[in-house]
Each structure stands twice: as structure tokens, then as C-alpha cells.
Amino acid sequence: MGAPTLFHFRVAHYSEKVRWGLDFKGIPHRRRALPPGFHLPHALLLTGKRTLPILQLGRRAIRDSTAILAELERLYPEPALYPVDPVLRGRALAIEDYYDEEVAPALRRLFWSTYLPDSQACARMTTDGFGPATRLAWRALWPVMRPLFRSNMQIQPEPLRLAREALGGYFDRLESDTAGDGFHVGGRFSVADLTAAAVLTALIRPFQFSYPLPEPWPPALVELRESLAERPGFQWVQGIYRDFRGNSSEVAAHPV
Secondary structure, three states, X not given: OOOOEEEEOOOOHHHHHHHHHHHHOOOOEXXXXXXXXXXXXXXXXXXXXXXXXXXXXXXXXXXXXXXXXXXXXXHOOOOOOOOOOHHXXXXXXXXXXXXXXXXXXXXXXXXHHOOOOOHHHHHHHHOOOOOHHHHHHHHHHHHXXXXXXXXXXXXXXXXXXXXXXXXXXHHHHHHHHOOXXXXXXXXXXOHHHHHHHHHHOOOOOOOOOOOOOOOOOOHHHHHHHHHHOOOHHHHHHHHHHHHHOOOOOEEEEOOO
């Protein structure tokens, strides 16, 4: 079958979730990073859908980070990300779903809202690592893409207000769930911890994140990150990354 190929966004937390799963299990794989917006032809060709990440396994293309991790767990059961006990596994998967479906869209909305007003910062972030020609093309198309990004991620005043109001509650729950032994489920690292930490990198960006954001960050993103820095949940994400992120198992850089 050969090494799997991951089609991904460098900056996105769903892509980071899958990268972490591949690296945690030590699965040799290739990566093909695509700039947001410019990814559409590849995504539609592979799956008929518009979203990344997509993992190509031989002739199969699997989309959605949860489906990808489930298939990786089936094919490469060790080291395990799913608890063996059915009750604990159900809880871990419920936590994964909570961070994917409720927390991630809100944090993505907050993250992108700090970039969209500044076309130069946005182009620098989305095309980092792709070269000047890609950046020029991206900036030329930005007037067309900006309203699409706003609509797709619901970056409007009311959804943004709700996302900001919910942020403290997300950290309250994280801190409550991990207060005992530092893990969400069963006293050990699982898909629940991986997903929570990967999703929260939208704002926290630990040192071990696969692709650092280019400098300088938008002031609003710096302010948002600093507002969370004293929270135990912020420290938890950094600790989980330090202890469990590990090394990349990418076998070769794929041309972008």
C-alpha cells in the first residue's frame, strides 16, 4: 500500500489532530500541505467534499479527522489512543466529539477573526512555506475569498460575541475534567486528550506545534492568547504537548 499521504492545512487544528495521531503511532507518512482556498480542487477530486484533512491510504481517501483517527486505530492499534474499556472508550469519543463539534468551530472563528482585517497578515499566515508566487496569487484573489471565509466560518458580530463568551466555559470544563490525574479518561493519554489539546492550539500554539505561525502575530491574537496564559488549562495544553507530542513520522517532504 505504501506510506499514507496526508493532505492538510499547516495552520489548522483538525489537521494537527491527524498529524499528531500519525506521529503518536509512529506511522511513516507523507504530507502535502495546501493553502486554504487553493485546496478546493484537490479536496473535491479526492472525496467530493471541500474540507481537509484527507488521508489517502492506497486507493482510499478518508476525510474528517475523527474518521481518520478511527481508521488509524483499527489499522495500527498500538500504541492505543482508544481506551479498551467500552465505558471509558465511549466517554473518550464523546469528549472528542465535544471538542470537534462545539469548541473547534468557535476557536477557529476567533482565530480567523484576528487575521481577516489585515490582508497582508492573512496572506503571510495562509501561504507560509509555499513561496512568493503562491502568496502573490493568494493576495490577488483575497477580495473574492474574504467574504467566503467570513460566511463559511460565521465570522460575524453575533457568532463572534458568542464564541468569546463561551471561551471561559471551555477552559472551565477542561480544567474540571483533568483536575484529578491530568487526563480526561482512564488515567492515561487518549484520543480525548489529543483532541482537546489539538483544538485549543487555535489560540495557544505550544512550542511543539508542527508549523509555527509566522511572525508577527496579529495584536488581537496575541492579546487573546495572553488573556488565557494564567489558566490551568493553558498550562495543561502546553504540558500535554511537551509530554506526548513527540517527533514527526513524516518520511519525506512532499512538494507543495
